[in-house]
Amino acid sequence: MTVTNPSVRQTRVLGKRRSALLAGCVVTVMLSAVACGGAGTGGAKTTKDGFAQVPQKEGALTVWVDSTRLAAAKQYQELHPDVKLDIVTYDGNANGSNYLQTKVQLFNRTGKGWPDVVFSSQNNEVTWAVDAGFAAPLNKGLIPEATLGQFAKGANDVCTVNGTLYCLRNDLSQAVLWYNAPLLKKFGYSVPTTWEEYGQLGKKVAKEHPGYLVGDAGDSFTPEIYLWASKCGANDITGAKSVSVNTTSENCTKMAELMDVLIKNKSMSISGVFSTDFAKNKADKVLLMPGPAWFGGAVFKDGLKTPAGQIAAAPMPQWKGDSSPSTGNVGGGTWLVSQHSAHLKAATDFLKWVTTDNAYQGEKAPGFPAYAPAAEAWLKGQAASGYFASDLSALASASSQVWPGWGSGQFSQEAIWAATVKPGLTEGRTIVSMLPAWQDAIVKHAKSNGYKVSE
Missing domain, CATH: 3.40.190.10 (Periplasmic binding protein-like II)
Structure with missing residues (x-):
């Protein structure tokens, strides 16, 4: 089921070696177009922030969300009218549909189509998205350590592979x-x-x-x-x-x-x-x-x-x-940035906003935010709403009591x-x-x- 994207480890090949590789692509039709010469990259890659980045350019930021997170994407667009968003709704991989993984496999073969940012209702996406060369590392320069350090303890464990962070937790579903x-x-x-x-x-x-x-x-x-x-x-x-x-x-x-x-x-x-x-x-x-x-x-x-x-x-x-x-814990969801994004600055700006900003997480989010400062604001907002019969302090206590013996496998x-x-x-x-x-x-x-x- 896991597709490995060779372009993650590939260095640029010149002269006859490149020609031979391209010839091999014609013969071996099952090889990924990305692996066979960087299809869809639009030019040479530059290694930065822990991975090989495609040339950056202007254009719409493609964001995939489920129906629940659609409101977040729309709110970001309203608050950032200078950013052009192409918002696509999908099932969010609900109930383990594997829709995202299947589509990434297709995009890896065709060398195009990857979203810049994607939300998943599942916490196990890094189990395949790293090997597939899809998820970009976030703690190598894309997201400041000061920001990452304020997520709830253990919240991003499901996003971490060998010390590298590949996604950000949306909310805690304790x-x-x-x-x-x-x-x-x-x-x-x-x-x-x-x-x-x-x-x-x-x-x-x-x-x-x-x-x-x-x-x-x-x-x-x-x-x-x-x-x-x-x-x-x-x-x-x-x-x-x-x-x-x-x-x-x-x-x-x-x-x-x-x-x-x-x-x-x-x-x-x-x-x-x-x-x-x-x-x-x-x-x-x-x-x-x-x-x-x-x-x-x-x-x-x-x-x-x-x-x-x-x-x-x-x-x-x-x-x-x-x-x-x-x-x-039931869900919680994660946000990923694509290694193939040609709009990394806009993608990471969106990612930081949607996971940490009180405008959404503190005031609008339906679930308990994984970002601790936003969680405090969220709890105050729930108390002020007048809907609940008591405060929701039980949620704050439970956030640190999720049993670690149940993991997030593929x-x-x-x-x-x-x-x-x-x-x-x-x-x-x-x-x-x-x-x-x-x-x-x-x-x-x-x-x-x-x-x-x-x-």
Whole structure:
């Protein structure tokens, strides 16, 4: 699946050597046009900022974004009318679609078409984008160290390969326990602080208030909320191409068992928070909902249209006796600059603005910013909005509690869960019964992507 772009390591060849190389390109039709003479570069490259840069020129900056980040690109255009943007919307690689990787493979073959800047909803793009010669290094001169140093601790770990930074994290998607404060009070319940209390509350809700929900297990990112928070070792990336997979450990099975009980008594939905069914039939039935930082706006406010003054956030429950608080993470997204960009100054200006400027991250962004100063402004803005029933300090605490034993490999855990476990839930099977099949699917996907697997 990974395409290596030889032009990253190539030096300019003169005279007969260049002619021979070009002749070879004609014969070997499968070689990349970029490798065979710098197609699309418009001239000789200059090594600067840690990579070989194509000649820079005037022209429109091509930015690829998903529908959610479209507002950011448009806002940048409004605030920078002197910069011409060509904004392209795509799926953002949602659910591991691999659209970006597939297109880059095509652009590498044809020697043209690469976007200057691209947003991805996935945190694993550098696992292929570096070898493909697409992602430009950012900490070799393009982005000031003073700027990079203000991102939240560990936020850009998923962007770093052998000490070189190849992308910037857009937002942190740490999971917390969202809850309906007035509804919880009306029913006489307390916010659970342990998973044991959470499970017991789910049983009480099913018995005393049938139809109301304490969670949802219907989305492809379900394991990133529940199993990740439980320290389930299903996805421990231990090296550049190595992963440890164990879905049947105690930390995995006890969370699966808890979820199975709640799914069976219907206090946990399997519809999915973005499904038509959920919005139509369950929007006003959510009592509790473990979920990432962006649930507050994208799910409750915009999706379910929950009225203001109801939704609050609490720390994710922990297992009794666990002295090391942990939570999961759903997405967050990353921004990359292309090594092929002929507009690097404009590209890096856009990148810095979209990840750090309060005009977007502090005031408009739907999720908790990865850039710490913007996160402070964002929290103040959420408090001032009047929408939430309490402050969102739980998000700030959770930002440093994402369990590091769940990595961002080249394969998509969301796609694997959607194909392996989700259909079984629809058929009435338990999560516990599907844990071995889930492990088998992860192992197969990892090996097909060249990973050495430890089970």
